[in-house]
Amino acid sequence: MTQSLIRVQENDFDVSAEIVALRKGDPRVGAVVTFLGTVRDLNDGSQVKEMTLEHYPGMTEKALKEIVTQAKSRWDIYQTLVIHRVGPLLPEDQIVLVAVTSAHRGEAFAACEFIMDYLKTAAPFWKKEETPEGGRWVDARVADETAMARWKK
Known part of the structure; x- marks a missing residue:
């Protein structure tokens, strides 16, 4: 029994409830590994008052599903959950x-x-930050590209 749940939504979510439901x-589950990303109040030296996330409906979910499929082909994992919010968000918002479940932590951490x-x-998401200097679109970071490159076979 493997399951992939992917949701792109405006509403907030309850991390604890999501993990309980996932496992x-x-x-069989001996490990649950999660990553939670939140809005920072500072980016590239500027205060972030608000961030708006946009996406391309349908295309975004398809891209996320493909990413999860690749992870499942590489590691022995059970359930996966990806929730990504869109719309306006404030500092500290989720x-x-x-979240990934597996029998052992190593597989879950890697996946x-x-x-x-x-x-x-x-994944096709676009970020716009509102700063004291005005609005600005956030470009992809070199560090993110470098992190992804290490997974290439």
Whole structure:
């Protein structure tokens, strides 16, 4: 029994409830690894008052599904969950949750990190930050590209 849940939504989410639901009824699970991304109040030396995340409906979910499929082909994992918020967000708001279950922590850690690295670079999301200097679109970071490159076979 393997399962992939992918949601792109405006509403916030309850991390604890999501994890309980993800592993419920699966006694094989010995590890649950999660990553939670939140909005920072400072980026590239400027205060961030608000961040707006945009996406391309349908295309974004398809890209996330492909990323999860790649992770499942590389590691022995069970369930995966990717929740990514869109719309206006404030500092400290939750943006993204990636959760992976498996029998052992090593597989779950690797798969979770892989999914997050690819999500940051290959999923069609666009970020606009509101700063005291005005609005600005956030470009991809070299560090994100470097993190993704290490997974290439």
